[in-house]
Amino acid sequence: MTTATDINTAYEAPPRTEVGVLGWLKHHLFGSWFDTILTILSLGLLYVVLVPSMRWAVTKANWRAITTNILILIHGPYPQTQNYRVFIAIGLLVVMGSVSLFIYRGENVRGRRTMTIIWAVSPFFIWYLLAGFKGSSFLPLIEYSKWGGLLLSFILAIFGILASFPIGVLLALGRQSDMPIIKWMSTVYIEVVRGVPFITVLFMAQVMLPLILPPDVRVAGMFRAMVATALFSAAYLAENVRGGLQAIPRGQYEAADALGLSTFQQMYFIIMPQALRTVIPPIVGQFIGLFKDTSLVAIVGLLDFLNVSQSILSQAGFLGAQKEVYLFAALVYFVFSFAMSSASIRLEKQLGVGQR
Amino acid sequence: MRKVMIALTVLVLFTILAACSQPKVEEVKSNEAAAASTTQEEPAAAPAPAAQATESRLDTVRKRGKLICGGNKNLAGFGVLASDGSFSGFDIDYCRAIAVAIFGKADDSTLEIRPLTASDRPIALQTNEIDVLVRNTTYTLSRDTEWSANFGPTTFYDGQGMMVRKDSGIEKLEDMEGASICVQTGTTTELNLADQMALRGINYTPKVFPDAPSTLAAFQAGNCDGFTTDKSGLISQKQELDDPAAFQILGVTMSKEPLGPAYAHGDDQWADIVDWTVYCTFSAEEFGVTSANVDDIAKTAEDPNIRRMLGVEGELGKGLGLDNDFCANIIREMGNYEEIYNRNLGPDTAFSVPRGLNSLWTDGGLLYSPPFR
Structure with missing residues (x-):
């Protein structure tokens, strides 16, 4: 009878350089002389770039430019006596998001339906929470011109994404349609919008619209930018979706047709679910782009996250704080874009894109 | 899969409905309110002839309950978004002063600052999106005509200046023969530099950059011998350099840049209100009236000029359509010109811009208020 100890002694343990950290290092970083040179070069480069940056970040950088202004970075000139409303909204979204992670993964149909209804109602709720009511002392009205910072960037991005999605799908279907007028109009819309830069669309919405509208009709700049973002994004989304449709x-x-489904049923049950699943990666890519593009509204004077960041540079105490401010802004954009990207990869895995 | 699709579709549709309906509801409400109030008031004000049907700007502002002032949020000392979410600066203080003149106080309920970009300015004025523009705007003939705007009294006399390294030995423009100069492209600054150098017969190499930060960065990096922009800008941008003490601003002033408030054509009463708000701050400094002593002086002053200005005597404020003590209110809330200047640009600030031309006429400057009588 051999015991476990016998087995361990009978077979010699693998050499220490083949397993664990050392083994990993040997196989991945120092596998050949070429790998070794690459590794050393990369480490050298990292050292040259990172060490001075870190030294600067820890010793020289004036991070007070960020900490003092963190509130306006989050919500712009939104009154700070009322800003608990912004934080309630953020908290609510975080809670809803985390709960959804569990609910939508589980099989509880009732729970999922409830969660969906909560998601559908929440935009109204959050909107009124943020905007308030005229003459109310509990939730006083906050004018849209005071919505800024990351709050504004998110409103623009979320509205742009949610609104451009159905419009884009309809445009894609329209472009594929057999009805000539619809096909023609969809094509013209898509091509015209794709043929102009986003910034010109924004300028049209901000600068030309007031000239066209009657003088007593005032549309807050935020809405003009929201609509411009959604309409612009829809044209690009339509082309992405069309790609998916053509892949079917x-x-x-x-x-x-053989099953006798109507066109609507055919699209809704057969074509769209497959087409949309195929194009998740490009659509998410587009939405990440959209989120970053919201920073362009700074050019038309809206106080989005980037614009507020820039305005910090004019405050008397932080005149030379470009490095700190722009680094922080880049970091924030990266964190959210990366989160979107990771979420899309999860979604793709769940739906099995690329495996069917 | 299907459930997810349905859920998604429902969510998307609801959100669009929410987002689309919300602004419309708000607009309709405010339009209704506006319509209701006009229909209520116009019969009372006697059936006016068509020419008077458009209400005056002052009435519009009063009815709205707040002044909308176009400002800047990106110019240190003049218009900045402060860390408490409010706007502050020299120009912003003049927005405040106008709101005080009309409503007696300037806070969130009576004043809205609308931050504008340089290219938004004329359209915001022409479309009446703002009531008055106080955004470091240079008064020029073409702006006066092409913008369909008029300019109020100049609140800040600026002018193009030149910054050089102290150790470069450059003391005046004539020393810059063959030098390279960093300048922002597409600005009047660039054109003006060319004019001034040609006038003096100095050869130089312009190095142009698309925006202010990159221009300054190039100068800091030593790519040019000189750096030119408006003096107020030079003074604040000097603080951004790594070693401000190593640089100096030459005494020469290469252009005239009078900055002041602007308003749309067509409402002379409104123009008067803006103008006399500015003059009030000039006069107050001239008479030594400050935010600290205005109430005492109003009680004790014997000089009829001061008594008229503060509304103790005469009906001057009423003539503008304002409260008789509008100027006293402005001084109490905002201070006189000197206080406004020192708060934003004076020696206790990071900028410490010398008063120079922006001194009272009695001190050799250009600030001169017509008499309050």
């Missing part, structure tokens, strides 16, 4: 084999349409 002819046979799927024919099978749906």
Whole structure:
């Protein structure tokens, strides 16, 4: 009878350089002389770049430029006596997000339906929480011109994403349609919008619109930017979705026809679920781009996150704080873009994109 | 999968409904309110002829309950978004002063600052999106005509200056023969530099950059011998350099840049209100009236000029359509010109801009108020 100890002594343990950290290092970083040179070069480069940056960040950088202004970075000139409303909204979204992670992964149909309804109602709730009511002492009205910072960037991005999605899908279907007028109009819209830079659309909305509208109609700059963002994004989304539609084999349409489904049923049950799943990566890529593009509204004078960051540089105490402020802004954009990207990879895995 | 699709669609549709309906509801409400109030008031004000049907700007502002002032949020000392979320600066203080003149106080309920970019300015004025523009705007003939705007009294006399390294040995423009000069492209500064150097017969190499920070960065890096922009800008941008003491601003002033408030054509009463708000701050400094002593002086002053200015005597304020003590209110809330200047640009600030031309006429400057009588 051999015991466990016998086995361990009978076979010699692998050499220490082949397993654990050392093994990993040997196989991945110092596998060949070429790898070794690359590794040493990369480490050298990292040292040259990172060490001075870190030294600057820890010793020289004036991070008070960020800490003093953290509130206006989050919500711009939104009155600070009322800003608990912003934080309640953020807290609510975080809670809803974390709860959703569990609910939508589980199989509890009732729970999922409830959660969906909560998500559908929450935009109204949050909107009124932030905007308030005229003459109310509990939730006084906060004018839209006072919404700024990250809050404004998010409103623009979220509205742009949510509103451009259905419009984009409709435009994509319209472009594929057999009805000539619809096809023609969709195509013209898509091509015209894709043919102009976003900044010109923003300028049109901010600068030209007041000239066209009657003088007593005032639309807050935020709404003009929201609509411009959504309409612009829709054209690009339409083309992404069209790509998905074209990836669906002819046979799927024919099978749906053979089953006697109406065009709507065919699209809703057969084509769209497959087409949209195919194009998740480009759509998420587009939405990440959209989120970053919201920083362009700074040019038309809206106080979004980037614009507030820049205005910090004019405050008497922080005149030379470009490095700190722009580094922080880049970090914030990166964190949220990366989060969106990771979320999309999760979604792709769940839906099995690339495996079917 | 299907459930997720349905859920998504529902969510998306609801959100769009929410987002689309919300602004409209708000607008309709405010329009209704506006319509209701006009229909209520106009019969009372006697059936006016068509020419008077457009209400005066003052009435519009009063009815709205707040002044909308176009300002800057990116110019140190003049218009800045402060860390408490409010706007502050020299120009912003003049927005405040106008709101005080009309409503007696300047806070969130009576004043809205609308930060504008340089290119937004004329359109915001022409479309009446703002009541008055106080955004470091140089008064020029073409702006006066092409913007359909008029300019109030100049609140700050600026002018283009030149910054050089102290150890460069450059003391005046004539020393800059063959030098390279960093300048922001597309600005009047660039054109003016060319004019001034040609006038003096000095050869130089302009190095142009698209925006202010990159221009300054190039100068800091030693790419040019000189750096030119408006003096007020030079003074604040000097503080951004790593070693401000190593640089100096030459005494020469290469252009005239009078900065002041602007308002749209067509309402002379409104123009008067803005103008006399500015003159009030000039006169107050001239008479030594400050925010600290204005109430005492109003009680004790014997000089009829001061008594008229503060509304103790005469009906001057009423003539503008304002409260008779509008000027006393401005001084109490905002202070006189000197107080406004020192608060934003004076020796206790990071900028410490010398008064120079922006002194009272009695001190050799250009600030001169017509008499309050």
